[in-house]
Amino acid sequence: MSRAFPRRSSRLPGFGLSLGITILWLSLIVLIPLSAVFLKSGSDGWHSFSSAAFSSRALAAYRLSFGAAAMAAAINCVFGLLVAWVLVRYDFAGRRLLSALIDLPFALPTAVAGIALTALYADTGIIGRIVEPAGLPIAYRPAGVVVALTFIGLPFVVRTVEPVLADASSEVEEAALTLGATRIQTFSRVILPSIGPALATGFALAFARGAGEYGSVIFIAGNVPFKSEIAPLLIVTQLEEYNYAGAAAIACVMLLISFALLLLLNMLQHWQQRRGG
Amino acid sequence: MTRAGLREPAAVKALLILAALAYVAAMLLLPLGAVLYEAFLRGMGAWWAAIRDPDAKASIWLTLVVAAVSVPLNTMFGLAAAWAIAKFDFRGKTALITLIEIPFSVSPVVSGLVFVLIFGAQGWFGPWLDRHDVHIIFALPGLILATVFVTFPFVARQLIPLMASQGRSDEEAALTLGASGWQTFWRITLPNIRFGLLYGVLLCNARAMGEFGAVSVVSGHIRGETNTMPLQVEALYNDYDFVAAFAVASLLALLALVTLTLKSALEWRYRGALSARH
Numbered sequence: 094m095s096r097a098f099p100r101r102s103s104r105l106p107g108f109g110l111s112l113g114i115t116i117l118w119l120s121l122i123v124l125i126p127l128s129a130v131f132l133k134s135g136s137d138g139w140h141s142f143s144s145a146a147f148s149s150r151a152l153a154a155y156r157l158s159f160g161a162a163a164m165a166a167a168i169n170c171v172f173g174l175l176v177a178w179v180l181v182r183y184d185f186a187g188r189r190l191l192s193a194l195i196d197l198p199f200a201l202p203t204a205v206a207g208i209a210l211t212a213l214y215a216d217t218g219i220i221g222r223i224v225e226p227a228g229l230p231i232a233y234r235p236a237g238v239v240v241a242l243t244f245i246g247l248p249f250v251v252r253t254v255e256p257v258l259a260d261a262s263s264e265v266e267e268a269a270l271t272l273g274a275t276r277i278q279t280f281s282r283v284i285l286p287s288i289g290p291a292l293a294t295g296f297a298l299a300f301a302r303g304a305g306e307y308g309s310v311i312f313i314a315g316n317v318p319f320k321s322e323i324a325p326l327l328i329v330t331q332l333e334e335y336n337y338a339g340a341a342a343i344a345c346v347m348l349l350i351s352f353a354l355l356l357l358l359n360m361l362q363h364w365q366q367r368r369g370g
Numbered sequence: 371m372t373r374a375g376l377r378e379p380a381a382v383k384a385l386l387i388l389a390a391l392a393y394v395a396a397m398l399l400l401p402l403g404a405v406l407y408e409a410f411l412r413g414m415g416a417w418w419a420a421i422r423d424p425d426a427k428a429s430i431w432l433t434l435v436v437a438a439v440s441v442p443l444n445t446m447f448g449l450a451a452a453w454a455i456a457k458f459d460f461r462g463k464t465a466l467i468t469l470i471e472i473p474f475s476v477s478p479v480v481s482g483l484v485f486v487l488i489f490g491a492q493g494w495f496g497p498w499l500d501r502h503d504v505h506i507i508f509a510l511p512g513l514i515l516a517t518v519f520v521t522f523p524f525v526a527r528q529l530i531p532l533m534a535s536q537g538r539s540d541e542e543a544a545l546t547l548g549a550s551g552w553q554t555f556w557r558i559t560l561p562n563i564r565f566g567l568l569y570g571v572l573l574c575n576a577r578a579m580g581e582f583g584a585v586s587v588v589s590g591h592i593r594g595e596t597n598t599m600p601l602q603v604e605a606l607y608n609d610y611d612f613v614a615a616f617a618v619a620s621l622l623a624l625l626a627l628v629t630l631t632l633k634s635a636l637e638w639r640y641r642g643a644l645s646a647r648h
Contacts (some may be wrong), residue, residue, distance in 0.1 A: 103458045105541050106551035111454035115466070118447045122519055123472055126484035129494065133487045172393050179390040183383055191391065193634040197398045199573070200626035200633075202580025203478075204600040205619040208607050209401035212408055212616075220400075244397060276378070305477025308582035308600070312607065325479035329587060332483065337492050344480045351475045359468065 130348060134341035145339035146346050150318050151327060155346065157235055158324040162303030165242035166250075166296045173250025173295060174288075180251070181258045195251050198244055203308025210241055211312040233315035238323060241309040246299030253295035254288055257365070261287045290365035297361060301354045305347065402623060409620035412613050420606075420617035428594040429602035429618070435510070436585075436598060437578040440517040445571055448525025453559075456533035457541070467530065473522045478583025482516045485588055508590030513598065516584040521574045528570030529563060532644070536562055565640040569633065576629040580622055 134142055145151065179185075180192055198206065213220045214232040224231055231237050261284060269279045307325040315321035324347055331340035378386075410417055420426060451470060455463055473481065488494050489506040499506060506512045540562065544554040560567075582600040589596045597605060599618055606615035636644060 103538060104545065105457050105538055105554075106545075107453060107555075108458045111450040112458075112460075114447065114450040115454050115470075118450075119466075119469060122515075122522055124469070126488060126519065127472070127476070129484050129487040130480065172390075172397075175386065176390045176394060179387050182378075183387055185387050187391070189634070189638070191394060193630050194394060194398055196630055196633065197402065197626065200576050200580075200629045201402070202582060202600045202603075202619075202622045202626070204582040204603050205405060205580070205622045205626075206401060208603065208615060208619060209404045209408075212404045212612075213400060218404075244401065247397065301475050305475075305480070306583075307477065307479050307586075312604075325477050325583065328477075328479050328483060332486060332587060335492065337487060337490065340483055341487060344477075344483050347477055347480060351477070355468065355472070355475050 127348070130341050130344050133338060134345040137338045141338060142342045142345075145331070145336070145342035150322075151324070151343055151346075153319045154322050154324040154327045154343075157238060157321065158304050158347075159300075159350070161235060161238040161323075162242055162246075162300045162306075164239050165246050165303050166299040168239075168243050169246045169250045169299050170292055170296050173247055173299075174254055174292065176247070177251045177254040177258055181255055195248050198246075198248055203245070203306070204312075206244055206309040207241065207312035210237075210244060210309065214240060214313060232313055234321050235314075237313035237315065238310050238321065241313050242299075242303035242306060245306055245309055246303050249298040249302060250292070250295035253298060254291045257288050257291035258284075290361055294358065294361045294365060297354060297358050301351055301358070305351065402627075405616055405619050405623045408612060408616035411616075416613050417617045417620070420614035421621070423614065425594045425597070426602060426614070426618055429597045429599045430621070432510075432513070432595075432597070433579050433599045436513050436517050437575055439514050440521055440578045441571060441575050443518055444521050444574055445525050445567070447522070448527075448529055448570060448574075449567075451526040452529035452533045452563075453555075455530050456536075457538050470526050471523050473519055478520060478581065479587055481519045482584035482587025484519070485512055485515050507588050508592070508596060510596070512588035513585050513596065516588045517578050517581055520581050520584045521578045524574035524577065525567070525570035528566050528573070532563055532566040533559075565636055565643040569636050569644055572629055572632055572636075576625065579625055 134146070176191075176195065180188065180195075211232060212218050214224075214237060215221045216225045216230075216232070218232075221230075221232055229236075231240055265287075266279055266283055269283045270276070274282070305325060307323070307329075310323055311326055314323060314326075316326060324343060328340045328343050328347075331337075331343065451466075455466060486493060486507055489499060489512065490496050491500070491507075493507075496507075506515070540558050541554050544558045545551075549557070579598075580600060581598075582604070585598055586601060586604070589598070589601055591597060591601060591605060593602070593605060599622055603615050603619045603622070606612075606618065609615075
């Protein structure tokens with residue numbers, strides 16, 4: 094093993110053992126199981142793959158999952174930037190509490206978030222009671238999916254933007270202000286470009302998480318095929334009908350999209366590091 | 371930080387703070403409050419009765435068992451991966467880190483599906499397992515496998531940058547002074563990374579106990595047998611037994627609050643010992 098990966102100038106022991114455990118465990122738990130998706134989805138040939146992966150019902154489900162995830166990630170970019178801005182630049186009572194609370198969506202099990210959001214946004218809930226008579230129903234339709242994914246995605250944007258905003262040079266900002274730029278100009282021409290890569294990374298992270306999200310969505314979505322059925326739910330439905338190849342085909346499409354996103358993310362992080370110097 | 375803060379007019383600053391607080395209160399605090407409100411809607415007695423229900427108790431026990439197996443497994447993996455990646459230089463390191471983080475970008479449902487495709491009735495080993503009467507899917511081993519998959523990167527991701535930033539001079543000094551490899555690990559490396567390790571284990575455990583999508587696919591939803599707490603919440607909710615569903619959910623919400631409190635406490639006290647950046 095150590096010969097395959099030439100090492101340099103480390104006299105510590107245990108390289109072969111630790112790398113061996115890492116690669117073995119990674120293969121057994123992640124790589125081999127994931128390869129099952131690709132092998133199984135192709136096992137009945139291209140025709141049955143495409144009829145499962147690209148059926149009109151599946152296409153509607155991708156559209157909802159990825160569309161709602163993009164919308165929620167965009168909302169989170171706006172409010173996540175606001176929250177990160179306030180956390181980084183101002184000192185106020187409750188700042189630490191606010192900061193701790195931001196990670197709630199990471200810590201709260203998704204099923205709990207799902208039933209809580211449904212209780213709030215259904216017609217009997219305290220938000221539903223206001224928005225439904227106003228002609229803006231949210232629960233049991235695509236809008237509910239967006240609400241759930243907005244809940245899930247907030248910490249991704251805040252936690253990615255926060256350190257970059259804190260590092261953003263205040264001298265450049267000061268210089269811009271002294272040279273007569275307005276506050277709005279300083280924000281849009283100086284600050285925003287410097288945190289742009291971080292914001293894009295936060296968007297991509299929130300988007301990737303949202304597209305695959307299941308637990309927080311299924312309670313509030315309504316789950317009507319062609320209308321409010323997300324792609325992960327369609328996989329579950331296929332499995333319940335013992336259509337393994339169909340489930341694997343949809344999973345295959347989702348995996349390929351998330352791997353493409355992962356690649357994009359790596360490029361974004363590279364860009365961010367180069368910018369940050 | 372304060373210098374920058376002084377630049378905005380006080381009114382703008384107050385407005386931005388209020389907007390951020392209002393948004394977080396509406397988006398995050400309100401759902402948390404809703405869980406507790408619904409759980410105690412019929413009083414303490416109803417809440418307690420729902421928790422003491424045999425199926426609820428079985429789900430609590432199962433959740434603890436699944437976490438008690440998955441978290442140590444991924445902790446050991448995380449330590450091994452961080453040791454190899456942070457303390458040695460080799461080709462393909464970046465690729466290895468990317469591979470370790472894959473489970474974060476896979477839908478929970480797909481994370482469960484992979485094990486159904488392998489061990490399920492029509493999966494690769496399904497017929498063989500069936501003949502030998504071994505149960506993986508719709509049984510405890512499936513729940514553990516799915517949980518290990520989704521929590522796979524947590525400890526490793528926390529430890530790799532931390533151990534890389536600490537370098538290897540402490541360990542090299544210990545070795546020069548005659549310590550064995552294991553002695554060096556237990557007496558030098560482990561104390562150096564203990565808070566980072568605790569942080570990673572904390573997040574790993576929260577996800578292991580709260581996972582829904584992945585275990586939902588492999589569980590089979592047998593009440594009292596293969597329902598973890600999040601699955602029991604769903605089952606009760608689908609029965610329209612809302613008080614009981616929210617009662618079990620309130621325990622999970624409590625777990626989330628304890629996790630957040632410990633996590634924040636670690637961040638405030640040991641910021642320097644947690645991450646490479648600060």
